[in-house]
Amino acid sequence: xxxxxxxxxxxxxxDAYRSIVEESLRYAILSLAFTVNRMALNSLKSxxxxxxxxxxxxxxFFFFARRNAIPLDTTPCRTPxxxxxxxxxxLNDLEWDIKNNFLFHSGDLLxxxxxxxxxLVPDRNSRDQWAKRYEKQIPASKGVAFLFTFMKLxxxxxxxxxxxxxxxxxxxxxxxxxxxxxxxxxxxxxxAPFREEVFWKExxxxxxxxxxxxxxxNFPALIITAxxxxxxxxxxxxxxxxxxxxxxxxxxxxxxxxxPVKELPSFASLFPHLRENLQVAHFRAFPPVSEM
Numbered sequence: 001x002x003x004x005x006x007x008x009x010x011x012x013x014x015d016a017y018r019s020i021v022e023e024s025l026r027y028a029i030l031s032l033a034f035t036v037n038r039m040a041l042n043s044l045k046s047x048x049x050x051x052x053x054x055x056x057x058x059x060x061f062f063f064f065a066r067r068n069a070i071p072l073d074t075t076p077c078r079t080p081x082x083x084x085x086x087x088x089x090x091l092n093d094l095e096w097d098i099k100n101n102f103l104f105h106s107g108d109l110l111x112x113x114x115x116x117x118x119x120l121v122p123d124r125n126s127r128d129q130w131a132k133r134y135e136k137q138i139p140a141s142k143g144v145a146f147l148f149t150f151m152k153l154x155x156x157x158x159x160x161x162x163x164x165x166x167x168x169x170x171x172x173x174x175x176x177x178x179x180x181x182x183x184x185x186x187x188x189x190x191x192a193p194f195r196e197e198v199f200w201k202e203x204x205x206x207x208x209x210x211x212x213x214x215x216x217x218n219f220p221a222l223i224i225t226a227x228x229x230x231x232x233x234x235x236x237x238x239x240x241x242x243x244x245x246x247x248x249x250x251x252x253x254x255x256x257x258x259x260p261v262k263e264l265p266s267f268a269s270l271f272p273h274l275r276e277n278l279q280v281a282h283f284r285a286f287p288p289v290s291e292m
Contacts, residue, residue, distance in 0.1 A: 001226050001266035006114045006284035007274070009064045010221035016063060017219050021165055024055035025212050029203070030081040030196065033180035034188050044177050045169060052167075057100035057149055058088055060222040065089075067279040070271060072096075076138045081196075082189040086137045087144070092270070094229065095141040097129065100222075102153035103249045110152075112246050114225055114284065115262035119148040121236065123257045130257045133233055143230055147267060150223040150250075164220050168213040173203060224281075226264035235259045 012020075028051035032044065035051060065072050072089040079086055087095035099120060103110060110117075123130035133144055154163030169177075184193065204211050228236070239258035244251050268274055268283070275283075 001115060001262060001264060001269070002286070003113050003115050003284055004286035005266035005268045007064075007224040007268055007278070007281050008109065008221050008284055009060060009224065009281040010108070010219075011280035011282075012060060012063055012219070014219060017060075018216060020059040020063065021052075021056055021214065021216060022212055024052045024059060025167065025214060027055050027081060028052035029177070029212070030199065032177060033184040034082045034186065034193075036186045044174065044181060045167070048177070049167060053102065054100060057151055057222060058098050060151075061098060061147075061149065061224070062089070064222065064224070064280060068271070068274060068277075068281075076140070080192065082191075082193055084188045087141075088147075090138060090141060091145075093140075093142040094145040095136060095138045095143070096145045096147055096227075098147050098149060100149045100151060101250055103150050104154055104156055104251070105152060105247075105249045106155050108152070108221065109284075110150075110223075110246070110249055112249070113262075114150065114223055115260070116246050117150065117225075117250055117261050118239065118245055118252075118256075118258040119146070119226055119228065119236075119261050119264055120239070120252060120256040120258050121146060123238065123255050130236075134230070145227055145229045147227045148225050148261060148264070150225065152220040164216065164218050166215045166217065168215075170213075172205075176202060224267050226261045227267050227270075228259075228264050232259070232264055235263055 025048075028048045031051060032048050035047070062072075062074065064070075070091070072091040074089045076090055077086045077088055077095070088098045089096050101117075101120060103117075105111060121130045121133070122128045125131070133146075136144065152164070200211065236257040236259045239252065239256045241253055241255050242251075
């Protein structure tokens with residue numbers, strides 16, 4: 001793909017963005033006790049935030065798709081909070097996973113080429129996402145696809161707390177999370193372990209100010225780049241852990257399979273109508289400002 005095929009989703013209204021963050025935090029709080037700690041994070045709050053970050057990127061993409069007449073279907077992929085996630089959406093008879101990575105750079109947009117970034121698929125063990133690239137989780141689908149997106153997290157590395165939003169948890173709320181985690185230990189359940197309304201009633205008692213006490217400091221754009229299907233999987237190569245890309249904007253800590261974004265087809269190429277009437281987004285200027 002080319003740099004001018006990068007889609008910058010920066011026109012989502014603030015109130016819709018806030019709703020997306022709150023919905024993502026609600027999901028993360030409920031699902032934390034039933035989610036495997038793949039990133040080996042020690043803090044429950046850090047793990048909760050990590051789950052929410054992934055959901056935020058997913059929901060921002062869904063908002064973009066709805067506004068731009070992209071006919072994806074999320075219904076077959078939905079799972080309750082106490083079960084393992086399936087794929088993210090169905091499109092063109094394929095089941096898609098969104099692979100979002102967070103960037104560290106100054107300014108609203110990366111002052112370099114997004115297409116120089118790597119497309120990453122986790123490859124830590126024989127049951128990781130790369131190993132499952134041919135495993136259909138939606139019976140009616142015809143295969144698997146990965147969509148590669150990016151968001152700015154903060155201006156510098158070394159801070160695990162996401163700068164674009166702050167989350168406050170009372171001691172009682174943390175205690176509630178710890179009790180649930182101690183009981184379920186990241187294991188999915190076959191039936192609902194508790195009623196959601198009962199959980200939220202106890203959560204609300206733990207902080208009388210708000211059900212979820214969060215603050216959004218800024219509204220980073222979702223950057224939509226390339227995709228890969230089985231036609232492109234042979235381009236991916238093993239990537240050792242602890243690598244940096246594009247002047248330190250992206251730091252990988254785990255083993256991945258990887259290929260430069262520029263070597264994959266753009267998501268925009270699937271929908272030519274986006275060139276004529278793009279909503280809540282714009283195409284990336286080419287070349288980037290720093291290169292002009």
